[in-house]
Amino acid sequence: MSRKARDAASVPDPRSSDAPAIKPGIKEVARRAGVAISSVSRVLSGHPDVSPTMRDAVNNAVRELGYRPNALARGLRSQRSMSVGFAVADIANPIFADIVQGAERELRANGYSLLLTNSEGDAELDADNIALLEDRQVDGLLLSLTQEENPDVIRALRSCQLPMVLLDRDKPDGVKALSARFDHRAGMTKAVEHLLGLGHQDFAMIIGGPALPARDRHAAVEQTLWPSGGRCMVVEGAFGVEAGYRATLQVLGRTPRPTALIAAGNTLMAGAIRALHELDVHVGTDISFVGCDNVLIAELHQPPIAVVYRDAGALGEQGAKMLLTALGSKDDPDPIEEVVLPTEFLPTPSCGPPPTQP
Numbered sequence: 001m002s003r004k005a006r007d008a009a010s011v012p013d014p015r016s017s018d019a020p021a022i023k024p025g026i027k028e029v030a031r032r033a034g035v036a037i038s039s040v041s042r043v044l045s046g047h048p049d050v051s052p053t054m055r056d057a058v059n060n061a062v063r064e065l066g067y068r069p070n071a072l073a074r075g076l077r078s079q080r081s082m083s084v085g086f087a088v089a090d091i092a093n094p095i096f097a098d099i100v101q102g103a104e105r106e107l108r109a110n111g112y113s114l115l116l117t118n119s120e121g122d123a124e125l126d127a128d129n130i131a132l133l134e135d136r137q138v139d140g141l142l143l144s145l146t147q148e149e150n151p152d153v154i155r156a157l158r159s160c161q162l163p164m165v166l167l168d169r170d171k172p173d174g175v176k177a178l179s180a181r182f183d184h185r186a187g188m189t190k191a192v193e194h195l196l197g198l199g200h201q202d203f204a205m206i207i208g209g210p211a212l213p214a215r216d217r218h219a220a221v222e223q224t225l226w227p228s229g230g231r232c233m234v235v236e237g238a239f240g241v242e243a244g245y246r247a248t249l250q251v252l253g254r255t256p257r258p259t260a261l262i263a264a265g266n267t268l269m270a271g272a273i274r275a276l277h278e279l280d281v282h283v284g285t286d287i288s289f290v291g292c293d294n295v296l297i298a299e300l301h302q303p304p305i306a307v308v309y310r311d312a313g314a315l316g317e318q319g320a321k322m323l324l325t326a327l328g329s330k331d332d333p334d335p336i337e338e339v340v341l342p343t344e345f346l347p348t349p350s351c352g353p354p355p356t357q358p
Contacts, residue, residue: 023068024065024066024067025067026040026041026067028065028067029058029061029062029065029067030061032061032064032065033054033057033058033060033061034057035054035057035058039054039058040058043055043058043059044058044062081136081137081138081139082111082112082113082139083112083113083114083115083136083138083139084103084107084112084113084114084115084138084139084140084141084142084320084323085114085115085116085117085133085134085136085138085140085141085142085162086100086103086114086115086116086117086141086142086143086144087117087119087126087129087130087133087141087142087143087144087145088100088116088117088118088119088144089118089119089121089126089144089145089146089210090118090119090120090121090146091116091118092120093266093267094266094293094295094296095266095293095295095310095312096144096312098312098313098316099144099167099312099313099315099316099319100114100116100316101313101316102312102313102314102315102316102317102320103142103316103317103319103320104316104320105313105316105317106316106317106320106321106324107320107324110324112139112324115133115136115138117129117132117133119145119146121146121239121240122146123145123146123147123150123152123153124150124152126145126146126147126150126152126153126156127150127152127153127155127156128156130143130153130156130157130160131156131160134160134161134162138162139162139163139327140162140163140164140165140323140326140327141160141162141163141164141165141323142164142165142167142316142319142320142323143157143164143165143166143167143169143177144167144168144169145166145169145210146210147210147211148166148169148170148171148172148210148211148212149170149172149211153172154172154174154175157172157175157177158172158174158175163178163323163326163327164176164177164178164323165177165178165179165180165319165320165322165323165326166178166179166180166181167180167181167315167316167319168180168181168182168210168212168213168315169181169210169211169212170211170212178322178323178326178336178337178338179337179338179339180315180318180319180322180338180339180341181212181315181338181339181340181341182213182310182315182340182341182342182343183216183340183341183342183343184212184213184216184217184220184308184310184343185216185217185219185220186220186342186343186344187308187309187310187342187343187344187345188216188217188220188221188224188262188264188308188343188345189220189223189224190308190344190345191262191290191306191308191345192220192221192224192225192262193224194306194345194347194351195260195288195290195351196224196225196228196230198288198351198352198353198354199353199354200230200259200260200288200354201228201229201230201231201259201354202230202231202256202258202259202260202354203221203225203230203231203232203233203258203259203260203261203262204232204233204234204235204251204254204258204260204261204262205217205218205221205232205233205234205235205261205262205263205264206235206237206243206244206247206248206251206261206262206263206264206268206272207234207235207236207237207264207265207268208236208237208238208239208240208243208247208264208265208268209238209239209265209268210239213264213265214236214264214265217264217292217308218234218264221234221262233251233254233258235247235250235251239265239267239268240267240268240271241267241268241270241271241274242271243267243268243271244263244265244267244268244269244270244271244272244274244275245271245272245274245275246271246275247268247271247272248261248263248271248272248274248275248276249275249279252275252276252279252281257287258287259287259288259354259355260287260288260289260290260351260354261287261288261289261290262289262290262291263289263290263291263292264292265292265293266291266292266293266295266297266298268291268292269291269292269293269295269297269298269305269307270297272289272291273297273301273305276289283301283303283305283350284303284349284350284351284352285352285355286355287355288350288351288352288354289305289306289350289351290305290306290307290308290345290350290351291305291306291307291308292307292308293307293308293309293310293312294307294309294346301350303348303349303350304348304349304350305348305350306345306346306347306348306350306351307345307346307348308343308344308345308346309343309344309345309346310341310342310343310344311341314341315341318339318341322336322339
């Protein structure tokens with residue numbers, strides 16, 4: 001075989017399955033849709049001045065060809081990285097995971113990618129992560145912080161020049177940021193009212209963690225109990241399973257023992273369940289028990305645990321929408337500064353009448 005023949009034989013036939021795939025470009029999309037290249041660019045960039053017929057034709061061509069826009073080139077044209085940073089306190093916590101999932105879903109639908117950092121409950125690492133994400137030139141920040149009142153975190157927030165949305169956290173003085181949070185008082189108030197209706201007057205509450213949820217849950221319990229003459233033993237401390245365990249042991253060691261226990265956080269709830277089982281205290285009969293968040297441990301426990309419920313995924317979605325608006329990716333030119341999402345109470349047999357005193 002001649003050298004020319006050998007060289008020809010070594011070149012893969014583009015029609016064969018062994019030929020490398022050729023990625024379609026914007027020219028191919030325009031040709032398939034029967035429109036100009038500039039029209040394709042207008043559709044893909046979300047330009048409002050595009051007819052529905054043209055938008056459908058371009059989007060159909062994109063799907064048929066499997067076209068993927070070049071994110072780097074698009075970012076250079078728009079002077080954006082098309083990415084958002086998310087500083088999370090503890091991704092191992094299922095609530096934070098749901099928040100991230102909701103945010104990522106909304107960002108992905110609008111052409112943005114998500115860069116995630118995890119502080120593992122370390123507020124100082126939160127501060128470092130804010131600076132890190134800013135250095136990575138993300139376009140904006142979503143923040144579910146460990147402790148928003150930490151001095152290092154406050155300094156990092158004050159110095160940050162990016163659009164920011166705080167998720168279920170207080171906004172420190174001097175910080176320019178939007179806010180999406182839950183109405184923690186509403187669900188907690190319903191939980192206390194339910195327990196009062198069952199005849200409880202002697203409550204205990206274990207609490208800790210980020211300032212906003214802890215403060216609002218605590219206030220709701222005390223304000224609801226006060227008119228009824230009820231009393232509440234409050235054990236404040238750190239946030240986490242071990243903290244919930246130790247606080248519950250303290251509650252169960254009091255004489256007389258409170259008849260109703262509220263764990264104001266899902267990890268505190270897990271620690272409380274451990275302590276209750278260890279001391280053979282039966283939930284729903286020996287003591288009524290309310291937790292927070294409809295996480296798996298609450299559903300699988302027998303009886304299932306009554307919880308103050310919040311839609312964590314909806315918070316992530318809402319925060320992402322607010323940030324996109326601030327970045328100019330939505331039609332509304334004036335972003336809402338604060339959005340408050342509801343909480344509910346889901347009663348179960350873990351709450352029953354007070355036990356009869358011996």
